[in-house]
Amino acid sequence: MSSHHFVKEQQEPAVIILNTEGLNFDGISPLLEWVPTVLVWQECLDTVLSWGIKIDVILATETFQKENLQLLEEQYPVKFLTASPENTLDEGLQYLLATKHPAAHLVGVSHLRCMDLEGKLHLFDLTIMDAGWKYYPVKSGKFKKWFAESTIQILGREGMPVEISNENGKLMLPLIYLTQLEVLEGITEILGTGIFWVGEKVNSES
Incomplete structure (x- = not known):
């Protein structure tokens, strides 16, 4: 991809998409302007792929991974990251920490999780996008x-x-x-x- 602006790797806030209900591409496209790292939970995958977004990591159960190995080729160079419905957000943030991403937009994460995230705020700049609202700490x-x-x-x-x-x-x-x-x-x-x-x-x- 040719690029005339110099953005240091990982500088852009990553995007974690855990739920696409009530969300359309226009609502999320401003977050994708500088081609950030995108992590998507398996249940949102079809919707996000239909938007034509480049996905870097699919958060998925082991069963889903076994049944959808073709995605690794079709969406190359996508990777699978093992997660369960209960810990998708934690696994996604753990991955971003390991890959040295300082910021993330959490899409489709309930604003009720705000308080749970306080322990992570010294590690990341986080924004939550939930049902037409944007929350920031x-x-x-x-x-x-x-x-x-x-x-x-x-x-x-x-x-x-x-x-x-x-x-x-x-x-x-x-x-x-x-x-x-x-x-x-x-x-x-x-x-x-x-x-x-x-x-x-x-x-x-x-």
């Missing part, structure tokens, strides 16, 4: 961003106090597991006492 506990008028979500430890400020003033509240917030156009700042995640609707972006 605020590791420092301090967040500041310009938003168009929209709805955002804040996820964090139940009861963690956060302070939200924008043109309307300041608001202090304890997080319930998922706090939905209407924000005005302009800068919104959020301060928390620990890690929290911010969710934005993806399909409302142009």
Whole structure:
């Protein structure tokens, strides 16, 4: 593939696709712009292949691998990585750690997994794409961003106090597991006492 830009190997966030329900190619294509490493769970394989995406690793059970050996030729140089439905995400992240990928988009991973991933945030920059929303962690506990008028979500430890400020003033509240917030156009700042995640609707972006 000829390429006129110089992207260091592994610099692009990898993409792990574990569920394609409610997802179309347009929703994921921005993540593929610089040809990242793509890992796909076996149940999503047909859908992802139909999008014409180059897949690097198929996360699959041993049974699936035995029954689909032809994929290694058809999709060369794809590899199989053994995983079970319970540990696909862990296996995928373990692979990215071993291959020195510092960042990943987790597609079709439930936002309910946010808290489980906190132990991995010192190893990776992670973004979760779930049902039309994009969630990213605020590791420092301090967040500041310009938003168009929209709805955002804040996820964090139940009861963690956060302070939200924008043109309307300041608001202090304890997080319930998922706090939905209407924000005005302009800068919104959020301060928390620990890690929290911010969710934005993806399909409302142009």
